[in-house]
Amino acid sequence: MITRIVSNNFEIPDSHTMDVALSNGRYSSLKPVFEKEPQELIDIIKASGLRGKGGGGAAAGNKWQIVSDWEGTKYVVVNADESEPGTFKDRRILSLDPHLLIEGIIATCYAVGSNTSYIYVRGEYEEFSDILQDSIDEAYEKNFLGVGAQYRVDITIHRGAGAYICGEKSALLESLEGNRGHPRLKPHSPKPEFYFNEPTLVNNVETIASVPFILENGAEAYRAYGTEKSPGTMLFGISGNITKPGIYEVEFGVSMLEYIEKVGGGVKNGKKLKAVIPGGASTPILPFEMLKEARLDYENLRDLGSALGTGGMIVMDEDASMVKALKNLLRFYHHESCGQCTPCREGTSWSDKILDRFVAKRATMEDLEMLRSVSKTMNGKTICVFAPAASGVIDGFLKHFESEFLECIV
């Protein structure tokens, strides 16, 4: 079941060092890449149907085209802020195959016409950031990067300061510019992101790491995996009450239960499966009954009322308390809201405080109503999708596990 495209080198010892990387195929895509015109490369990415792996699943080719077409000095920014509970895939690439990422960055920069790239690494990822920096230094020595390279690209790592919201692309760029990590208002028409007012591409680590395979083997080779609308593979993660937690790459469209059983080794200690949060903490929870239908692709999970997100599944067994699980998540949202928008700033804290009353089994019917109404106010009324995500999380728990909340009402 496991497919190896991005994770091909993960199990090779010292895969992060230049020698091992070179003898295992790294940087081999650059020769065919530089033989092509940048637009040809963008067309290949479009044809491959590659979708962003940072949670939104936007078509990568279209984003590249917009940046390529926009006048100005172009930047490629790699989003390695990975801070969502349940999501821990990008760190694998950073530490186990950093040269794949560097290779992808060089190809991407060439395709969109940029010479400068920043990798925005989550503050807590010091260890992975150090490995990545060593690899970047090696790539400079070998003239893959810098003045001596066939196509000049410079890469700079920027370490975040530990805010989840800095993973949101416009907040990330604000932070990179030296400002507070506050998301920007969304544009009214298709536009690139902007770094110091210059057109900028922001892609997730895994998105960029998927690029070398596609450009070397062609769009069809990528489309051989996955479904029509969700082509290719993804580094799906699994954690929680599971026998073998970890990151395993499979193609899109596989059955979730099969993944849990065959790849994750089933629910820990033979317990019964109660629910799964399918794609990182920000995706609405799905109860066991709905999982029989669930497949790991964007369309299926959306139709089930949740989302694929980052593909990081959180498994909960029959003993899990849904009230405590929601409390745990709301504490996270309360702590991480950037605090700009009124509905989010006040809504995340209030809903977290209301949950305390449920956990203490001292809630009232009004508390439940308030929780619903706060969730409604947080949905669709803010600058970024952080608050709507929190709202979706609350709604998911209340929809599928209402009875557990009613039990906490005095």
Next chain:
Amino acid sequence: MKIIIDDRAVECEEGALLIEVMLKNSIEIPHFCYQEDLGADGNCRMCMVDIKGMKRPQIACNTFVSENLEVSTISENITEVKRSILELELLNHPVDCAICDQAGECKLQDYYMDFGLYDSHLTTAKTKKGKHIDLGSNVMLDQERCVLCTRCTRFTSNITKTGELGIIGRGDSARVGIAPGRELNNPYAMNVVELCPVGALTSKDFRFKQRVWFLDSTKSICHGCSRGCNIHVDYNETKYSDEKIHRFRARRNNKINQSFLCDYGRLSYTELNESFNGEVSHVKDLADLLKEDKKLALVSPSMSLQQLQAIKSFCKNNAIELFSLAYIDDSFGDEWLRTNDMSANFAGVKELEINYDEGKFNSSLQDAHVVINFDHKYLKNMDLNNKRVVHFATSHVDSDYELIFAIADFAHDSGTIINCDGIRQDFYATKYESSNPRLVDILEELR
């Protein structure tokens, strides 16, 4: 081009910002973070409207209008949205209106009365933040009353570019603050008090002195320098005391000061509460003095055109050599509003061709027997030995001149002045009568 707002057709320009169209047409639209001079930030989410064809409510401060756009600000849905956001805005607010200086001109109060009017649903404890923090420059901060609209931080970042204020913390612990060891000390600092839509930033100079609903207001022009910033003079008269001016507030003029004032100008209202109250001379004595020869007059360059005109003909009729000298302070001006010329109407002096040659003035002064000072600030520093001096004063003077006449100041005597860019502006007298007569009336009496 036309758009429809609440079933009413509104003329506007393609691409204009919806909130600006609404404000221009006096259509109620609640807003905290949008401010005409600071622009939109989109954080408060109070300005939400329903737009036909859009699934979700949109913020008016980030909506650009196009032909036939249909907007609703009063539908049941949008009223509920606004109410629910307002409830969140007020959730952790202390609601200490009874002791808050903003009460009466507070947007939170206004909006609650307009479309809030719900009972509190809060069953948990409110978030605690800092109270009565002295930021410097007369500005006091109450973090609990703050709605985090970032008007104040955008003012110091984008307008004065001094960057004293910022937001500290995330989520519900986000609050306005000042960097450790710094002070809010730019010459325009007090504008943040006026920008703040709630009682989070208050002026140490004004707070706890008056309830705003007891104040009357008159349109005027700041006389602090030649910029001529537009102001509201706020004042009242209480049962046991005379009329008192309590503050100047900026009055919008997009050609001059937008909605801002410098702190010096803002606080210059205090002079107007110090009118001359000593014993004044008789007009008859002045008439006698006018029979002398070698007479010279010096007029303040901050007098109105009407006053200057009256003085000019008075001097002509009585063979008095008339001068005016500008109030120049090279350390006062800056790149923005403040000008080195601290006279309110020096352009008026020039227009009326009043002599402002300083060399000529000095030599004439030496010869003069009689010196008539029309409220010019410099005269007290000049050598007036052996001269007979007449003083027309708007505010209190210490020296004992031979004749002293108290006259109404610019808050009590309307007129016109011309600013540094040649813009003519009228200012008006407050509704209470001054205890001192108008200068033109005294001169009239002498005719």
